[in-house]
Amino acid sequence: MITHVRWVIILFLRTRLLVKNRVDTTAVMRYQRINLVIVSAIAFIAFTVSTCAAQTQIDVSDNSYSIRDDIRIGRQAATEIEKQLPTIAERSLVDNHVESVGRRLVRGIPSRYRHRGFLYRFDVVNVRDINAFALPGGPLYVNRGLIEAAANEGQLAGVLAHEISHIALRHGTAQATEAQSARFRLPAIGGAILGAVIGGNVGGLVAQGTQIGLGIYFLRYKREYEEQADILATQIMSRAGYDPRALAEMFRTIERRSGSGAPQFLSSHPSPEDRYERIIEEANLLKRPRPPRHDSAQFQRARRSLLTMAPAPSMQQAIRSGN
Numbered sequence: 095m096i097t098h099v100r101w102v103i104i105l106f107l108r109t110r111l112l113v114k115n116r117v118d119t120t121a122v123m124r125y126q127r128i129n130l131v132i133v134s135a136i137a138f139i140a141f142t143v144s145t146c147a148a149q150t151q152i153d154v155s156d157n158s159y160s161i162r163d164d165i166r167i168g169r170q171a172a173t174e175i176e177k178q179l180p181t182i183a184e185r186s187l188v189d190n191h192v193e194s195v196g197r198r199l200v201r202g203i204p205s206r207y208r209h210r211g212f213l214y215r216f217d218v219v220n221v222r223d224i225n226a227f228a229l230p231g232g233p234l235y236v237n238r239g240l241i242e243a244a245a246n247e248g249q250l251a252g253v254l255a256h257e258i259s260h261i262a263l264r265h266g267t268a269q270a271t272e273a274q275s276a277r278f279r280l281p282a283i284g285g286a287i288l289g290a291v292i293g294g295n296v297g298g299l300v301a302q303g304t305q306i307g308l309g310i311y312f313l314r315y316k317r318e319y320e321e322q323a324d325i326l327a328t329q330i331m332s333r334a335g336y337d338p339r340a341l342a343e344m345f346r347t348i349e350r351r352s353g354s355g356a357p358q359f360l361s362s363h364p365s366p367e368d369r370y371e372r373i374i375e376e377a378n379l380l381k382r383p384r385p386p387r388h389d390s391a392q393f394q395r396a397r398r399s400l401l402t403m404a405p406a407p408s409m410q411q412a413i414r415s416g417n
C-alpha cells in the first residue's frame with residue numbers, strides 16, 4: 095500500500111512539472127483535471143489505509159487442543175455448572191433477549207475466528223454477582239446481577255462480545271496449553287471449572303477431587319488474553335451494529351455499582367481505566383455503525399422483569415443451598 099502511495103505522489107509531481115512547461119491553456123486545464131483525480135486517489139488510498147489496515151490484528155496463540163477438545167470440555171463443564179447453578183427459565187423474557195443479543199453478536203464474529211462445531215448459547219444465572227463467563231466451544235453465562243447493572247442493551251452486548259471473544263480465540267485451551275504440555279484428564283475439568291466460577295472456599299471444595307486450580311486456566315485469563323478479548327469484542331460489536339464504546343462504558347458502570355469490592359469480571363489484570371482507553375482507541379479505528387444500536391425497549395422490559403422476581407442470592411449462597 096505504501097508503494098502505491100509513493101507512485102501516486104511521483105505521478106502527481108511529474109504532472110505538475112509538465113504543466114509548468116506548457117503554455118497551452120486547454121492542456122493546462124486537462125492536467126489540472128488529472129491533478130484533481132490524482133489528489134482524490136491519494137485521499138481515497140489514505141482513507142482505505144486508515145479504515146482497514148489500522149484495525150488491530152490479533153495473533154492467535156498456540157493451542158495443542160483440537161476444536162473438538164474445546165467443544166467436549168465446554169459441554170462437560172456446562173453440564174456440571176447447570177447442575178449446580180440456578181438458571182433463569184429458557185424462553186423467559188430475559189433469556190430470550192440475551193439469546194437474541196448474543197446471536198446478533200455471533201453473526202459479527204470475523205470469519206477467521208469462526209470454528210466449525212462451536213455452538214454459542216446463552217444462559218442467565220440467577221445470582222446477584224456482577225459477572226459473566228464463557229466455556230470453550232460456546233456455552234456462555236451471564237449473571238442476573240450483571241444485567242441489572244447494565245444501563246442499556248449496548249452495555250450488555252459489550253460484556254457478551256467480550257466473552258464470545260474468549261471462546262472464539264480459544265483462550266481456555268490456549269492457556270492450558272501454555273501451562274502444561276500434558277493433556278488434562280477431561281473428566282476432571284468440569285468440577286475444576288465450576289470451582290473457579292464460584293471462587294473462594296466453596297469454590298475450593300467443589301474443585302476438590304478434581305485437579306484443583308485447573309479451572310482458572312479456563313476462566314481467569316492472563317493480561318494479554320483480556321486485552322485481546324476487549325479488542326475482538328470491539329470489532330465484533332462494530333460489525334454487529336453496536337457502538338463499541340458501550341463496552342468501555344460498561345467497565346465504568348460495573349466499577350460504580352460494585353463500590354469497593356471489585357467484581358470478578360473486572361478483577362483481571364488490566365485496570366478498568368486502561369481497558370476503557372484501549373477500547374476507545376480501537377473503536378476510533380473502526381467504521382462507526384450509523385446509527386449504532388444502543389438500547390431497546392426489549393432490553394428495558396427484560397431488565398424490569400428481573401425487578402419483579404425474588405432477590406437473587408449470591409453465587410456462594412446459591413451453591414451452598416443447592417439452589
Ligand SMILES: [Zn+2]
Binds near residue numbers: 256260315320323362
Ligand atoms: Zn475476560
